[in-house]
Amino acid sequence: MAEGARDSLKPVAALRGESAASRAERGSFHLMVGLLSAVAIVLLVAPTLIVLLVSFTSGLSLRFPPPGWSLRWYQALVTDSPDLWRAAALSVKVAAMATAISTVLAVAAALALARQPRLWARLLDSAFMSPLMLPTLALGLGLLVWFNVFGTGVSMVTLVIGHTAITTPYILRTTCASLSQIDAVLLESAKSLGAGPLFAFRTVTLPLVLPGIAAGAFIAFMMSFDNVAISLFLSDARSEVLPIRLWNIIESNLDVRAAAVSGVLIAVTTVLVVLMERVVGVSRHVR
Amino acid sequence: MTAVPSDATAAAVPGAPAAGLPLREWMLVLPLAVFFTAFVLGPLALLGYVSLHTDVSLETANLGQYVKFLGDGFNRGVLWATLWLGLKVTLLTLLIGYPLAYLYSVSTPRWQKVLILLIVLPLLTSAVVRTFAWLVILGRQGIVNEALVAIGLLEVPAKLLYTPTAVVVALAQIELPLMVLPIITVLAGIDPNLRQASLSLGAGSWRTFLQVTLPLSAPGILAGCLLVYASSVSAFVTQTLVGGGQQMFMPFYIYQQAIQANNYPFSAAIAMILLASVLGIVVATNLLARRMRGVVNG
Numbered sequence: 001m002a003e004g005a006r007d008s009l010k011p012v013a014a015l016r017g018e019s020a021a022s023r024a025e026r027g028s029f030h031l032m033v034g035l036l037s038a039v040a041i042v043l044l045v046a047p048t049l050i051v052l053l054v055s056f057t058s059g060l061s062l063r064f065p066p067p068g069w070s071l072r073w074y075q076a077l078v079t080d081s082p083d084l085w086r087a088a089a090l091s092v093k094v095a096a097m098a099t100a101i102s103t104v105l106a107v108a109a110a111l112a113l114a115r116q117p118r119l120w121a122r123l124l125d126s127a128f129m130s131p132l133m134l135p136t137l138a139l140g141l142g143l144l145v146w147f148n149v150f151g152t153g154v155s156m157v158t159l160v161i162g163h164t165a166i167t168t169p170y171i172l173r174t175t176c177a178s179l180s181q182i183d184a185v186l187l188e189s190a191k192s193l194g195a196g197p198l199f200a201f202r203t204v205t206l207p208l209v210l211p212g213i214a215a216g217a218f219i220a221f222m223m224s225f226d227n228v229a230i231s232l233f234l235s236d237a238r239s240e241v242l243p244i245r246l247w248n249i250i251e252s253n254l255d256v257r258a259a260a261v262s263g264v265l266i267a268v269t270t271v272l273v274v275l276m277e278r279v280v281g282v283s284r285h286v287r
Numbered sequence: 288m289t290a291v292p293s294d295a296t297a298a299a300v301p302g303a304p305a306a307g308l309p310l311r312e313w314m315l316v317l318p319l320a321v322f323f324t325a326f327v328l329g330p331l332a333l334l335g336y337v338s339l340h341t342d343v344s345l346e347t348a349n350l351g352q353y354v355k356f357l358g359d360g361f362n363r364g365v366l367w368a369t370l371w372l373g374l375k376v377t378l379l380t381l382l383i384g385y386p387l388a389y390l391y392s393v394s395t396p397r398w399q400k401v402l403i404l405l406i407v408l409p410l411l412t413s414a415v416v417r418t419f420a421w422l423v424i425l426g427r428q429g430i431v432n433e434a435l436v437a438i439g440l441l442e443v444p445a446k447l448l449y450t451p452t453a454v455v456v457a458l459a460q461i462e463l464p465l466m467v468l469p470i471i472t473v474l475a476g477i478d479p480n481l482r483q484a485s486l487s488l489g490a491g492s493w494r495t496f497l498q499v500t501l502p503l504s505a506p507g508i509l510a511g512c513l514l515v516y517a518s519s520v521s522a523f524v525t526q527t528l529v530g531g532g533q534q535m536f537m538p539f540y541i542y543q544q545a546i547q548a549n550n551y552p553f554s555a556a557i558a559m560i561l562l563a564s565v566l567g568i569v570v571a572t573n574l575l576a577r578r579m580r581g582v583v584n585g
Contacts, residue, residue, distance in 0.1 A: 022491060029492035036386035040467075041402075043383065043460045044409050047420030050430060054423050063428035105319040112315035124316060128323055133513070133569055134331075135521035137538045138558035141545055142330030145337055145555070165326045168319065219411065226413045228524050232542065243415045247524060250419055259423070262416040269412045273404070283403040286410065286468055 048266055055256075055263035062254060073260035084261060087245035094156075094231075094241060095224035098163035099171075103217050105164070106171035113172075114179035125176070132169045139165065140233035147234075154236050162230040167223055171216035174285040178212025179205075215285035218276050222269070331562070338555035352556035362557075369537040370564060372454060373520040377466075379459040380515050381508065384466035388507075389500075391467075392474035403471075410464035418525045421457040422448065425529075449531030457529045458519045465518060466511035473507025474500070509576045517565050537561045 050064060055073060057066030077084065109128065113121045131139065140162060147158050182205065190200040231241045240248075242261075249258045276282045341351035356362045391402045409417060424430055425447040432444035447453055477500065485495040523538040530536065537557060544554035 025491040025493060029496065033386045033389055036383050037390040040383040040387040040463060041405060044405055044463060047417060047424060047460060048409065048412065050423055051416065051420045061428060062423050062426060064423060064430040064433060105322055108315045109319040112312035116312065124320070127328075128319060131327060133517045133565065135517075135538065135558070135561050135565060137521055137523055137541050138334065138562050139327065139330065141541060141554060141558050142334035143326065144545075145551060146326075146330035146333050149333065161326050164322070168322075172319075222411045226415065228415065229521070229538070232523075233545075243413060243524075246413075246415050246419070247528070250415070250422065250528060254422070258419055262413075262419055265413050265416050270408060273408055273411055277404065277407075282411075283407045286407055 051259060051262045052266060055259035057256060057259070060256065062256060062259065073256045074263070076257055077260045077264070081257060083240075084242070084245060084257070087240050087242040090239055091225050091242040094159055094163055095221045097160045098167050098224045099217050099221045101160070101164045102168040102220055103171055103213065106168045106216070107175050107213055110172055110175035110179055114176040125172075128172055129169045131166050136166055136227070136229035137232075140230045143230070144233040154234050156239060159231060159234045159239065159241075162234040163224040163227060166227065166230060167220035170220045170223060171213065174212045174216030174219070175209060177285065178209040182208050211280040212285060214280045215276065215282045218272070218280075218282060219286065222272075334555045335559055337552055338559045340552050342552075352553050353560070355553065356556055356560060365535050365537060365540055366560065366564070368534065369520050369561070372451075372458070372526075372536065373516045375455045376458045376462060376519040377512050377516045379455060380463050380466040381512065383459075384463050384511065385470055385504075385508070387463075388467045388470035388474055391471050406464050406467050406471075409461075410468075414461055414522070415524055417461050418457060418528050421453070421460070421525075421529050425453050425457075448529065449533060451530075451534065454526060454530045454534065458522055458525050461522065461525055462515040462519050465514040469510035469514070470504060470507040473504045473510075477503045506576060509572055513569055513572055516568060520561070520565060 054062055054064055054066060056069050056071065057063070058068035058070035058072060059066055106128075109124075113125050113128075143158070143162050143165070144154065147154060152158065186204055186208075187200060190204045195203065226243055227241075228243045228247060231244055235241060235244070246258060246261055249255045249261075273282060338352050339348045339350065341347070341349060356366075387402075387406070391399055391406075394402060422429075426432070427444045427446075427448075429447070431447060432441070435441040436444060481499055481503070482495055485499045486492070490498065520536075521538050523542070526534075526536045527539050538561070541554050541557045541561070544550045544557060548554075
């Protein structure tokens with residue numbers, strides 16, 4: 001019906017005959033949208049491409065275009081960068097632990113909050129989501145003072161706690177969204193067909209929300225891996241995470257190894273995102 | 288007959304047994320609530336408490352730190368620079384992000400797949416890497432300077448890095464996905480017949496956009512603006528690396544006072560002021576959103 005109505009409207013406009021003015025009007029609109037989106041797309045893509053190209057330079061500086069091409073900086077990464085490997089291993093470890101903990105916390109809470117329209121549930125939900133909006137640096141400083149007051153000091157444990165605090169909202173959001181999309185009829189029919197609550201949860205609810213949980217956990221992992229503000233306050237002197245190591249390299253001497261590390265990170269991120277997009281449809285969950 | 292709808296609503300709004308699990312709702316929420324209280328709420332409250340003290344031993348409570356911050360021209364300048372930066376970045380991302388979201392909403396599914404990857408990929412790529420990219424682009428030997436010298440517009444490379452404009456452009460690029468994604472969501476929810484009706488009734492493309500599409504997408508615009516604003520005022524890494532040492536913004540000021548000057552009460556006060564200004568803007572925008580919803584719904 002709606003399709004038919006739309007089709008029948010088009011010829012009316014065509015019959016009236018389009019004036020040059022209205023063509024120009026429409027053209028200017030499309031031109032504007034096209035131009036501005038083109039700027040946006042170039043802005044989104046170009047920096048990554050330029051870093052990738054520079055990472056293959058044969059020179060000693062970040063000059064663009066590079067004077068020649070080589071793999072020397074990737075070689076340097078493999079042969080004499082134990083600092084970067086140590087930092088990367090720590091980052092992966094912290095991100096994995098923080099993601100695991102926040103997945104348990106957030107999924108449990110989401111199961112209770114997602115379909116609960118009461119005020120207390122809405123309030124708790126906004127409170128739990130607030131770390132997304134708060135300046136993370138303030139939270140990092142608060143946690144540092146907090147751990148000092150309680151005399152624990154900073155350690156691997158405090159680092160993971162800090163990361164968990166900022167990654168939980170991502171998983172809570174994607175899980176709640178997946179839960180609220182489940183058709184209540186499905187749960188009802190499982191129940192009326194004699195499925196017990198646990199069985200229904202395992203066979204109906206869980207399979208339906210698993211992609212949402214996986215997408216949230218993936219985003220949480222990437223956000224933790226990239227975090228500087230929390231790590232800055234909560235790591236001890238020995239443990240330096242990769243983004244901070246990278247930051248120090250960039251700030252002190254603009255070593256070209258930074259470009260090689262960036263190249264590796266860009267490649268790994270791209271592969272993971274494309275893979276996760278195939279498996280769970282990450283992009284549907286980040287909106 | 289009447290029992291069926293009441294059953295259906297009972298299923299749609301499960302009260303006690305959460306998602307079919309034999310657990311009470313409060314049992315499921317409790318772990319996160321405890322964690323949140325202990326490691327978000329508690330630390331922030333403590334930060335507020337520390338900021339109310341002028342002495343390191345935390346004996347007398349007063350507003351000394353706040354008076355000191357707001358009474359000093361330099362400090363006020365840092366605050367304004369930060370909030371102003373957030374506003375400029377938000378407006379720039381809206382200017383180029385909205386058209387991109389619009390383009391996505393009118394693209395074929397095949398192109399939508401490509402576009403969404405182009406939007407999501409940067410979001411999940413390390414912000415340090417994306418900031419580093421801007422150092423390469425805007426540096427003395429960067430692509431912009433080399434190009435300007437090559438075509439003869441410049442004789443010697445100009446100082447592009449460490450300028451206020453550089454920070455705005457770099458941050459706009461980094462926060463762009465946060466603006467585009469909520470607008471894409473809201474545009475996808477607008478009935479295409481509305482636009483079609485407006486066009487066939489004689490309104491031009493511009494008028495249809497300004498009077499139909501744009502007002503209907505207001506919730507997405509607001510959500511995007513909030514995310515970009517909150518994220519760009521606290522974007523420590525980009526502000527520091529692209530802005531250089533001569534421009535001071537609130538996040539670095541917090542870090543400097545805490546770690547380098549060891550002045551925790553003052554740094555806590557700066558953090559509270561930043562927190563309050565972000566929260567203030569979020570609350571104000573939400574109030575505005577509620578009012579606008581009233582206007583849109585008639």
